[in-house]
Amino acid sequence: MTAAAPSTLAARARDVALFAALALALLVGLNLFLRAALEGSALYEGAQGKLTLTRAELTRRWEGARAALGGAAPLDLLLVGLSSLRDGVDAPALTAALQARRPGARALSLTGSGGSLEGLAYFMGGPLRDAALRARVVVVGVHPLWLAGWTPLRGEEGGARALGRGALWGLTHRLAFSQAWRALTDAGREAWLLGALGAPRAALYPPAADPWSYAPVARPAAVASEALLARQWAEWARMGRLDPARYAEVGAGQAAALRGLLGELRGRAGRVWVVLMPERARLRDALPPAARQLLSDAVERALGAGALLDAAALAPDEELYDYVHLNAAGRARLTAWLSALAGR
Secondary structure, three states, X not given: OOOOOHHHHHHHHHHHHHHHHHHHHHHHHHHHHHHHHXXXXXXXXXXXXXXXXXXXXXXXXXXHHHHHHOOOOOEEEEEEEOHHHHOOOOHHHHHHHHHHHOOOOOEEEEEOOOOOHHHHHHHHHHHHOOOOOOEEEEEEEEOHHHXXXXXXXXXXXXXXXXXXXXXXXXXXXXXXHHHHHHHHHXXXXXXXXXXXXXXXXXXXXXXXXXXOOOOOOOOOOOOOOHHHHHHHHHHHHHHOOOOHHHHHHXXXXXXXXXXXXXXXXXXXXXXXXXEEOOOOXXXXXXXXXXXXXXXXXXXXXXXXXXXXXXXXXXXXXXHEOOOOOEOHHHHHHHHHHHHHHHOO
């Protein structure tokens, strides 16, 4: 066997280099196309709120409550919201207060995480597929800044940051594509198993063993460090949540999602309240007025006048861990306030 001639090796090396250059050019071109087509689009931003695991968790919690109720009277209180409401309620204390007025009363929290009204409507889509979901009182906890949407997914930082914003956009933003794919496959599975085959919902979403009690996310201290508060503020600024232009760009879509959710809930409850959740004073002062106006208009269109309650200043700053999440003292205050609201 003879060794290849130097000219042959050089030719092969040129072919490999040419192939690599063409592959790289194709990859860069594809990623630039994806960035131009998707970045800032409603399709891409909507994918960021589709946390399928959260939606499945809320659906399982409702299935557990449904099994426990056994076709009895509707829930006394249904809490709908994201992490500020999830972590802002002492579930055992709230249940005890309700049962003092009505023996056997039940409160169910269908709350997740995220930061947009479109995301909240997506999470509630699972439980709301069941016509048995009914409550005497529904409380929907919201923040006006959710009207700016929620865009936490972005390219990697550091040396790859510039490439992530351009040539490698599709690769560094692959989590959003993954979420969108899971949301699509989950929707197809529901349509096939629940719709076409008529399978029981509990087969797809096994009921939670204890849907009533849940512990708030553990925090390292009663009040966050200045460094953490600064990071939270900077992240929200990056998302455009302090920019009036952002609300003009995406606020209408977020408001429409809220109206749709409230319309669904209105048909399931004796009374629906929308509550502006507690926030630190700095956030309340910095929020563009357009955000609150959009929210107020959306609630009035869906539920009529008087359904929006302002609890944004309910807790002093020292009772909030960060800008929107309550600590133990704030949790006790909001729990008592919600108990009184449910008793109206």
